[in-house]
Amino acid sequence: MSPQAAAARPPEWIAAEEARERLGVRAQTLYAYVSRGRVQVRPDPRDPRRSLYRAADIAALTDRKSRSRKVAEVAAGAITWGEPVLTSAITTISGGRLFYRGRDAVELAQTETLESTARLLRGGHGAALKRTDRPPPPQAGDMRSRAFLALATRAGADPPARGRNPLALAVEAATLLDVLTDAVAGQVGGGAIAGRLALAWGQGPGGPGADLIRRALVLLADHELNPSTFAARVAASTGASLAASALAGLAALSGPRHGGAPAAVQGLAREAAAVGPRAAIAARLAEGRTVPGFGHVLYPDGDPRAQALLERFEPPPEMVRLQSAVGAVTGLAPNVDFALVAMSQALKLPDDAPFALFAVARCAGWIAHAIEQGQGGGVIRPRARYVGEAG
The missing domain is CATH 1.10.580.10 (Citrate Synthase, domain 1)
Incomplete structure (x- = not known):
């Protein structure tokens, strides 16, 4: 692989600051993800006092959070005059009229x-x-x-x-x-x-x-x-x-x-x-x-x-x-x-x-x-x- 291609490839491991920024969480939450095995971590070879986090794991969590937000938005919208959330054969309002069965x-x-x-x-x-x-x-x-x-x-x-x-x-x-x-x-x-x-x-x-x-x-x-x-x-x-x-x-x-x-x-x-x-x-x-x-x-x-x-x-x-x-x-x-x-x-x-x-x-x-x-x-x-x- 050419040096230019290697440089263009996204890093496999990222620092804690970038991981928290991508996830939009505090340090404690990032550490919780690590402790639950949802994010892999390793020492930074350039500075053993710091840790690096697997970028693919961070991306998977970010994607999941995004999808969860969309589901949450749909659910929240359904609660207040939104889309139907329960099936029922009793009553409906259709075309400005009220119908009982x-x-x-x-x-x-x-x-x-x-x-x-x-x-x-x-x-x-x-x-x-x-x-x-x-x-x-x-x-x-x-x-x-x-x-x-x-x-x-x-x-x-x-x-x-x-x-x-x-x-x-x-x-x-x-x-x-x-x-x-x-x-x-x-x-x-x-x-x-x-x-x-x-x-x-x-x-x-x-x-x-x-x-x-x-x-x-x-x-x-x-x-x-x-x-x-x-x-x-x-x-x-x-x-x-x-x-x-x-x-x-x-x-x-x-x-x-x-x-x-x-x-x-x-x-x-x-x-x-x-x-x-x-x-x-x-x-x-x-x-x-x-x-x-x-x-x-x-x-x-x-x-x-x-x-x-x-x-x-x-x-x-x-x-x-x-x-x-x-x-x-x-x-x-x-x-x-x-x-x-x-x-x-x-x-x-x-x-x-x-x-x-x-x-x-x-x-x-x-x-x-x-x-x-x-x-x-x-x-x-x-x-x-x-x-x-x-x-």
């Missing part, structure tokens, strides 16, 4: 109940099954506290779901919906869930208010892999009971960036009533805050659930003015959070009714996802990308 949720809301929708989400088999020997709901001052207590009590006593007979799970699933409804309503009741909630909130069980509640429950029953449903599936992946999975879902739903969103809409409505809709919107935009109740990442052309509800009743005038002002300033259409608040105000429901409706309705989806996860999925256990101090 291939059926349009808006069309289902025309005629179905939450109970029939829950059976559809679970697989559509069997009659309406439930046990009638339900205990009285917990004694607590508000609907939210009673809901948590009711599910926690069941979670502490019910057996694991994994390995159970499908019929037994179907009975438990239907009963669990009733238990949560009892907690929200404050009493054990019979009949359709929508009618029981309507009666508890001062609406005639067969009147227009009850029908609106029924429609809302169907439209809210599931929404693909949202945070609370993901939490429920994580719990179910461990074999936890249906009640424990539902409790995990309720815990995630309670956050202000999920099931607490209607409360933010109520806050915006109060601001708009105090200073006027345009001034309230302008103040939020000037502060870099969002306008709650409007726009949805998955529905760029408008939330069909909101439209399906808003066209069935006359919102209060102040909510109409708020909707018009937000549309004029931002171009955003109302989402289901706005529709729930407007509906609750129109029917004079309790302030926490939007959250209660979300919880009762979405429990049907949590249970369906928990059953599906338990039937075929493994334990959901992602890895963390460590960014702390090296050991």
